[in-house]
Amino acid sequence: MDVLRALTENRLWRSVVRHGVRGTNRNRVMLVMENIFLHLHSAKVRRRSLEISSTYYLGGISLTLFAILTITGLMLMLYYHPSVPQAYDDMKELQFVVSNGVFLRNMHRWAAHAMVLAVFFHMLRVFYHKAYRPPREFNWVVGVVLLLLTLLLSYTGYLLPWDQLAFWGVSVGTNMVKAMPVLGPAFRFLLLGGNIVGENALLRFYVLHCVFLPLALVLGVAVHLWRVRKDGGIAGSSGLRRADAGKIP
Amino acid sequence: MSQFRLEKNNDARAVPRRIALIRREAPARLLEGREEVRMAAPHLLVREVILIQICVVVLAVASLLFDAPLEGIADPSNTPNPAKAPWYFLGLQELLHYFPPIVAGVLLPALAIIGVVVIPYFRINVEAVGFYERPWRRSLAILGAVTAPVSVLLVAYRVWAVLVPTLLIFSLLALPAVPRCPGAWRRRLSRVPLSDWIMTWFVAVASILTLIGIFFRGPGWTWTWPWRDGIF
Ligand code: HEM
Numbered sequence: 054m055d056v057l058r059a060l061t062e063n064r065l066w067r068s069v070v071r072h073g074v075r076g077t078n079r080n081r082v083m084l085v086m087e088n089i090f091l092h093l094h095s096a097k098v099r100r101r102s103l104e105i106s107s108t109y110y111l112g113g114i115s116l117t118l119f120a121i122l123t124i125t126g127l128m129l130m131l132y133y134h135p136s137v138p139q140a141y142d143d144m145k146e147l148q149f150v151v152s153n154g155v156f157l158r159n160m161h162r163w164a165a166h167a168m169v170l171a172v173f174f175h176m177l178r179v180f181y182h183k184a185y186r187p188p189r190e191f192n193w194v195v196g197v198v199l200l201l202l203t204l205l206l207s208y209t210g211y212l213l214p215w216d217q218l219a220f221w222g223v224s225v226g227t228n229m230v231k232a233m234p235v236l237g238p239a240f241r242f243l244l245l246g247g248n249i250v251g252e253n254a255l256l257r258f259y260v261l262h263c264v265f266l267p268l269a270l271v272l273g274v275a276v277h278l279w280r281v282r283k284d285g286g287i288a289g290s291s292g293l294r295r296a297d298a299g300k301i302p
Numbered sequence: 303m304s305q306f307r308l309e310k311n312n313d314a315r316a317v318p319r320r321i322a323l324i325r326r327e328a329p330a331r332l333l334e335g336r337e338e339v340r341m342a343a344p345h346l347l348v349r350e351v352i353l354i355q356i357c358v359v360v361l362a363v364a365s366l367l368f369d370a371p372l373e374g375i376a377d378p379s380n381t382p383n384p385a386k387a388p389w390y391f392l393g394l395q396e397l398l399h400y401f402p403p404i405v406a407g408v409l410l411p412a413l414a415i416i417g418v419v420v421i422p423y424f425r426i427n428v429e430a431v432g433f434y435e436r437p438w439r440r441s442l443a444i445l446g447a448v449t450a451p452v453s454v455l456l457v458a459y460r461v462w463a464v465l466v467p468t469l470l471i472f473s474l475l476a477l478p479a480v481p482r483c484p485g486a487w488r489r490r491l492s493r494v495p496l497s498d499w500i501m502t503w504f505v506a507v508a509s510i511l512t513l514i515g516i517f518f519r520g521p522g523w524t525w526t527w528p529w530r531d532g533i534f
Contacts, residue, residue, distance in 0.1 A: 190422030232403030
């Protein structure tokens with residue numbers, strides 16, 4: 054305890070963290086309110102909303118998986134060139150040359166699949182709890198955008214290893230785009246940078262996957278979490294079967 | 303009755319039971335405000351840290367046990383048979399097998415997305431009242447009148463994978479209307495709101511199509527059994 058006090062009760066520490074470490078309620082509030090990241094929480098939360106069955110922590114799991122994907126993704130970028138055939142060779146390097154390269158790739162891959170599932174189940178949780186009801190209806194719409202961004206992120210990443218699985222998986226998908234009336238072929242051309250899935254497509258998917266879509270998702274998640282707070286904290290399952298259900302709003 | 307007085311007072315200790323008049327358009331949080339609360343630090347933060355740790359550990363173990371797939375280098379002249387999209391699009395690819403691309407690849411996904419977006423703006427969704435907890439005969443008739451032609455269409459296109467869950471879920475929905483329905487079932491089913499029935503139908507159809515696409519489709523998109531022919 055003395056070491057802790059020495060560490061935290063000096064000018065340097067106090068210039069960064071303005072409150073003490075003693076377990077007083079004032080410090081607990083300050084911990085949350087004075088920290089830009091923790092500040093997304095309110096200082097107090099309803100007891101009921103901490104229970105697992107309120108959220109099954111699915112939003113939190115989605116967010117955690119996204120963080121893991123960002124970290125492992127950045128590390129993968131150190132070994133990856135978005136060009137043909139270097140992209141595929143880089144996969145082989147990860148396998149045979151880079152220490153723990155396979156582990157890194159596995160983490161990124163499985164987290165990506167898990168995130169699609171987690172976001173989908175999060176949406177179902179919100180739906181069956183009727184947690185989208187006013188005033189949360191806009192946050193539901195933000196959520197739908199996040200779901201689409203998640204799918205697009207996963208899909209653009211799918212092409213990057215440039216193996217048979219990637220190439221044909223993306224070919225099948227982008228052929229569906231062609232079926233869109235009027236705009237279909239033009240949109241597909243724009244997406245692929247040509248009429249076939251080739252080097253240009255790889256570069257475009259790379260930029261979308263590593264820059265544009267993650268930025269969009271971060272922005273979207275920021276709005277989403279901000280709105281959770283502004284809409285009065287999570288509803289959890291409180292919208293279900295109350296005496297006054299059907300009378301609100 | 304002299305012990306009752308009408309008084310205007312905002313002190314909860316002096317007047318423990320009070321009547322609040324809330325305008326209809328007032329946000330719901332006004333009604334939730336007085337529940338029991340906990341400090342976010344440490345109660346919520348500890349749970350979040352544990353959650354992150356569990357996620358990292360589970361993923362690390364999975365990554366040690368299972369390797370991400372990597373096939374031969376992309377070869378545009380060598381089309382694998384079947385060529386499958388990533389798993390979350392296989393439901394769509396399965397639909398493409400039954401309907402023309404404009405329907406399966408554009409119309410139905412667009413409808414699904416629009417349908418999901420507008421959910422919170424529809425009355426039936428905002429009310430969490432069971433289908434049988436208010437006048438239901440007309441609604442049931444309308445639902446039947448929608449389900450019947452859809453089923454005929456599904457039979458015409460031989461889309462058993464959609465027809466079966468559609469009929470199953472409609473039967474469950476209609477069960478409480480049958481006089482011989484067992485009491486326990488009736489109590490349970492009649493409390494389910496219409497919005498939940500519709501979503502459950504959507505999720506059932508989407509999952510069945512996706513699972514078929516993943517496990518039961520082989521070369522030429524023919525039906526295969528995963529335990530006999532393997533997974534393609
Ligand atoms: C990248 C994807 C997403 C992330 C990271 C995310 C994150 C979160 C988090 C952390 C919460 C707090 C409570 C909870 O965990 O349930 C939340 C709540 C919520 N989310 Fe999401 N979400 C995502 C996608 C979605 C989607 C796809 C929808 C719906 C279409 C959605 C709708 C909502 C709504 C309405 C709430 C408020 C629920 C309540 O008050 O109980 N979110 N989200």
